[in-house]
Amino acid sequence: MQILGCDFSSSPGRRKPIVIARGRLGPEMRSVQLAELLGFATLDSWGRWLADERHTPWIGGFDMPFGLPRELVETLGWPTDWQACMDHYARLSRAQIREQFKAFCAARPAGRKFAHRATDGPAGSSPSMKWVNPPVAYMLHAGVPLLRAAGVHLPGLQPAPEQTPARVGLExxxxxxxxxVLGRRSYKSDDTARQTPERRQARQELIDxxxxxxxxxxLRLELTQAQRRALEDDAKADALDAVLCLLQAGWAACRRQEGDMLYGLPPGRDTLEGWIVTAGALGGASH
Incomplete structure (x- = not known):
C-alpha cells in the first residue's frame, strides 16, 4: 500500500518547500519503506500533484490542522458543520482571520487566550487558531481547500464515501x-546559527x-544509506518531519477498519474539530 507523509508550509518557496515523503508498508505491515522525497515550491504545484490520478491510491498524513476549536467556532457564530465551516473559513482573507482571532483572544483572561481542540492535549499540539509561531491557522486556510479540491477524503470530517477513496488524508x-523519542530536545532549526551539532545528534538518535x-x-522505518544521510544532513528537518508523518500514515493504514474505529481515529471524537492521528495511541502494536 502506498502511503504519504507531508511537511506543509502555507507560504512555500525554493528555500522552504512543501515536502512529501512517499513510501509503502512493508511485509506483514511491520515496517514502512521510504521510496522518495518530493519538494514543491508553490501551493499550486502541490495541489496539482495531489490531484494527479497517476499517483493514486494513497493514504497520507499531513502536518496541518484540519479543523478549528469548537469553542472558537461557536463564539464567532460560524457554521458548526465541518464542511460549511471550512467553506466559510476559505472565503476569509488572512488579514480577516487574524483580526477575528485577535479579537477573540483579547476578550479572554490571561492564560486562556487561545481556544484548544480536544486533540491538542494528547498530541501536545499548538491550538489550530494560532496565526504566529507557528502560523497553523494559515496552514489550515491554505492547505485544506487544496486537499478538498484534489478529491482527498478526510475520514471523520466528511461523509463516508460509497466506494473506497483513491486518496485518504489524515491530520x-x-x-x-x-x-x-527525544522528549523536549530540539532536532531542527530554520535559523542557520542554531543548526548545532547537538541538534544533528538528536536527529541521528531519532532516526536510529x-x-x-x-x-x-x-513500525520500523526502512531507509537506504543515502536516504539516512540526507535526513541527518537536513538541519531544517523538513524531510525528516515528512517521514515522521509518513510513519503516522502507515500506522493509520494498518487500521483502515478496526472494529468501530477507522484509521485508528478514536470513536466519539468531535466531527468539527478533527483529530491528530496516533494522538493518545502511541505504544500500540502495528497490526
Whole structure:
C-alpha cells in the first residue's frame, strides 16, 4: 500500500518547500519503506500533484490542522458543520482571520487566550487558531481547500464515501512522534546559527529509533544509506518531519477498519474539530 507523509508550509518557496515523503508498508505491515522525497515550491504545484490520478491510491498524513476549536467556532457564530465551516473559513482573507482571532483572544483572561481542540492535549499540539509561531491557522486556510479540491477524503470530517477513496488524508503531527523519542530536545532549526551539532545528534538518535521500531508505533522505518544521510544532513528537518508523518500514515493504514474505529481515529471524537492521528495511541502494536 502506498502511503504519504507531508511537511506543509502555507507560504512555500525554493528555500522552504512543501515536502512529501512517499513510501509503502512493508511485509506483514511491520515496517514502512521510504521510496522518495518530493519538494514543491508553490501551493499550486502541490495541489496539482495531489490531484494527479497517476499517483493514486494513497493514504497520507499531513502536518496541518484540519479543523478549528469548537469553542472558537461557536463564539464567532460560524457554521458548526465541518464542511460549511471550512467553506466559510476559505472565503476569509488572512488579514480577516487574524483580526477575528485577535479579537477573540483579547476578550479572554490571561492564560486562556487561545481556544484548544480536544486533540491538542494528547498530541501536545499548538491550538489550530494560532496565526504566529507557528502560523497553523494559515496552514489550515491554505492547505485544506487544496486537499478538498484534489478529491482527498478526510475520514471523520466528511461523509463516508460509497466506494473506497483513491486518496485518504489524515491530520498528522511530527512533533508528537519526535517527542516520544527525544522528549523536549530540539532536532531542527530554520535559523542557520542554531543548526548545532547537538541538534544533528538528536536527529541521528531519532532516526536510529525509527529504524529500530522504538518510536511507539510498532513500525520500523526502512531507509537506504543515502536516504539516512540526507535526513541527518537536513538541519531544517523538513524531510525528516515528512517521514515522521509518513510513519503516522502507515500506522493509520494498518487500521483502515478496526472494529468501530477507522484509521485508528478514536470513536466519539468531535466531527468539527478533527483529530491528530496516533494522538493518545502511541505504544500500540502495528497490526
Amino acid at each position: 498528522a503531527y511530527p512533533g508528537l512522534l519526535a517527542r516520544a 529509533a525509527l529504524e529500530q521500531g522504538r518510536a511507539g508505533l510498532g
